[in-house]
Amino acid sequence: MKAEKEIIVDRRIQKTKKALTEALIHLILEKSYEKVTIQDIIDRANVGRSTFxxxxxxxxxxxxxxxxNLNVxxxxIEINGELSFKNLFGHIAQNQQLAKAMLGKKSGNIMAEFFKNSIAIKIxxxxxxxxxxxxxEQKLLSYLSEATAALVISFLVSWVEDEMFFSTEEMASKCQDTVTSIFVYSKI
Amino acid sequence: MKAEKEIIVDRRIQKTKKALTEALIHLILEKSYEKVTIQDIIDRANVGRSTFxxxxxxxxxxxxxxxxNLNVxxxxIEINGELSFKNLFGHIAQNQQLAKAMLGKKSGNIMAEFFKNSIAIKIxxxxxxxxxxxxxEQKLLSYLSEATAALVISFLVSWVEDEMFFSTEEMASKCQDTVTSIFVYSKI
DNA sequence: TTTCATTTTGAACTTGGTGTTTTTTATTGA
DNA sequence: TCAATAAAAAACACCAAGTTCAAAATGAAA
Incomplete structure (x- = not known):
């Protein structure tokens, strides 16, 4: 089960991709996603236009x-088929700067949308x-799942923007409780 | 209390503003907000560049x-200081096309953000x-208010994108119940 | 209906980012 | 070492943004 295909990626490629990604992250934090141009990115990353x-x-x-690392x-969020907000918030906490660039107010919401969809499916x-x-009933389930996912993301964003004022455990438990209350109630 | 200042706006201005607004709304529904250029808008509205x-x-x-009319x-949403989701959903229903352009998936989320903030404050x-x-406690209140507002907006968006499958009353009551359940529970 | 202020138009122009192409140079894996 | 591959550099056409200005059209008010 371990013998995964070892695909060797040219070091030059690794290097440029890394430089481009890091440049983008820092530029988002500085200006906001919308205002970052490809020109900015390649200048910062010191990479040629055609290379991009x-x-x-x-x-x-x-x-x-x-x-x-955010995809991790x-x-x-799912462990043995169970939602685990503790894991989710924990991983976010371990990548604070990245999370802020990807989910914060300056992020342009592209990743947030992506995350939201994943969470909605799991919920x-x-x-x-x-x-x-x-x-x-099925439509209501869809509406509720998406809305709850939006709520979770909002929780995440507040936390990240707030420099993680609460502990991971506090956030995870509040989030868990809130999600549960929505569905416990709607069960009726 | 009625003698509000009657500001007379040149009909030419009214006409161009209306043309521009309507052009934008239709273009959003056709292409999505991000893809609409000012060039598109003025072409569609038949208005000179400098006029824009x-x-x-x-x-x-x-x-x-x-x-x-969406601002209405x-x-x-607030009647005598009370949240009234029935009013909110009702007004949305009366402006279906506009609501779709402003809140739907093609909207670019600018108005949705705006709405969300208003709702968060009221919550x-x-x-x-x-x-x-x-x-x-105050921080938690903020997180919860914003997250709940995000949930409400998600409800609205689902509904609008779904061509308003449920009735206004059904949506309002489900929304009301869900919001209540979040805060009833968090009270503990 | 005439007058005068205001708005609109249209065209020209600068600027800045996008995306492509080609040639040359540097680096890599084997 | 060497053939393959990636990066760099520069030039290019393209398109939309935003500004400017003189001329034409239109509205408001008398």
């Missing part, structure tokens, strides 16, 4: 490329059994 | 200008009394 386009088609693709956070899976098969 | 810049500095300013909806006001004066 060799690897990416756009700013957005660079952002979504996933050569960052997203996958960590839907977890609470789906409480809802009937009818069209109305 | 006479009235607005940017696309965003045109969007936020508020020469549309926002103010209608905070309504439930503030349940929280102590301490820094932690």
């Amino acid at each position: 386009y060799m690897h990416y088609e756009s700013k957005e693709q660079l952002l979504l490329d996933g050569h960052n 956070a997203m996958f960590s 839907k899976k977890k609470f789906g059994h409480q809802f009937g098969k009818g069209k109305k | 810049y006479m009235h607005y500095e940017s696309k965003e300013q045109l969007l936020l200008d508020g020469h549309n 909806a926002m103010f209608s 905070k006001k309504k439930f503030g009394h349940q929280f102590g004066k301490g820094k932690k």
